[in-house]
Amino acid sequence: DAGVIQSPRHEVTEMGQEVTLRCKPISGHDYLFWYRQTMMRGLELLIYFNNNVPIDDSGMPEDRFSAKMPNASFSTLKIQPSEPRDSAVYFCASSFALAQTQYFGPGTRLTVL
């Protein structure tokens, strides 16, 4: 298996623009997680899905952030409109079950100017 795939790897955009981050989990994994990592706050869980259904989105910072999982092999995290404080590395991870090892994607480094 190729592991968790994320795209793009780097994204530079201007404030106010819409940003869409993409994730393909490992085939067969029922759980998908979106994390954000910043120097100030470390790693934060934004949202996670089970069988394509959002289970806990309490970590989503505000309404500008939204996440979808239309099928078992694809998820998106969208920021609209983006702001400079959204600059961070966004990781996607997947696992067989909540109590199992999470496998991380390479991350998307987002810079909002």
Place this chain on the structure above:
Amino acid sequence: KNEVEQSPQNLTAQEGEFITINCSYSVGISALHWLQQHPGGGIVSLFMLSSGKKKHGRLIATINIQEKHSSLHITASHPRDSAVYICAPMDSNYQLIWGAGTKLIIKP
């Protein structure tokens, strides 16, 4: 007080040295992850354990649930082990609680 505390925060050692990174946590947990983040940013899960000890190559992880403490050991350390090592206990809701990480530098 942070729920997860790692020590040391930074560690520089010579190649070949035995490395120990400690993790203490204050919440009840179901399991604990040790992860490695390379300078390039990628995150790799090293271990998930809920009791006792696990070994993988030169890496050993131990956990004492009663004492709420875990350690990660690296034997015969090598410069390629240089990375940030993160302890992440999993709470009763299976949510990971992230430690701040230990930055390890192994000098040749």
